[in-house]
Amino acid sequence: MNKRPEFLLFAVALAAALVTNACSKPPEATAALPAAPPVVANVSDIDVTEHVKTALQQNDALKGYDIAVKTTNGDVRLSGMVDTREQINAAIQIARASEGAHAVHDELTIKK
Numbered sequence: 001m002n003k004r005p006e007f008l009l010f011a012v013a014l015a016a017a018l019v020t021n022a023c024s025k026p027p028e029a030t031a032a033l034p035a036a037p038p039v040v041a042n043v044s045d046i047d048v049t050e051h052v053k054t055a056l057q058q059n060d061a062l063k064g065y066d067i068a069v070k071t072t073n074g075d076v077r078l079s080g081m082v083d084t085r086e087q088i089n090a091a092i093q094i095a096r097a098s099e100g101a102h103a104v105h106d107e108l109t110i111k112k
Contacts, residue, residue: 045074047100051098052071053069059090059091061086061087062082062094065080065081066080071100073102075104076095076098077104077107078092078104078106082111083110083111084110088106088108092104092106
């Protein structure tokens with residue numbers, strides 16, 4: 001009967017270890033949680049349009065071109081004529097970078 005106290009002590013130690021490990025989260029589990037999405041402020045369509053127009057006129061490759069900007073529910077529509085595909089790409093990039101722009105619709109054409 002000398003083995004019974006050792007067995008009981010082992011069983012209690014094992015149970016304590018299992019309970020302790022079961023209640024703690026491994027570091028990988030908390031690191032895998034996705035980051036909270038950034039808070040986006042409501043930006044009016046007028047503000048988005050003005051921001052895009054200003055940024056287009058400040059761009060050296062695009063200033064002086066008559067690029068129309070219309071925003072509806074955060075969807076920005078660009079129309080007008082430019083000289084190169086690079087200018088179209090720059091205009092699209094500027095519009096996409098504008099706060100409040102959800103989508104950009106390219107209706108720009110290249111002069112022939």
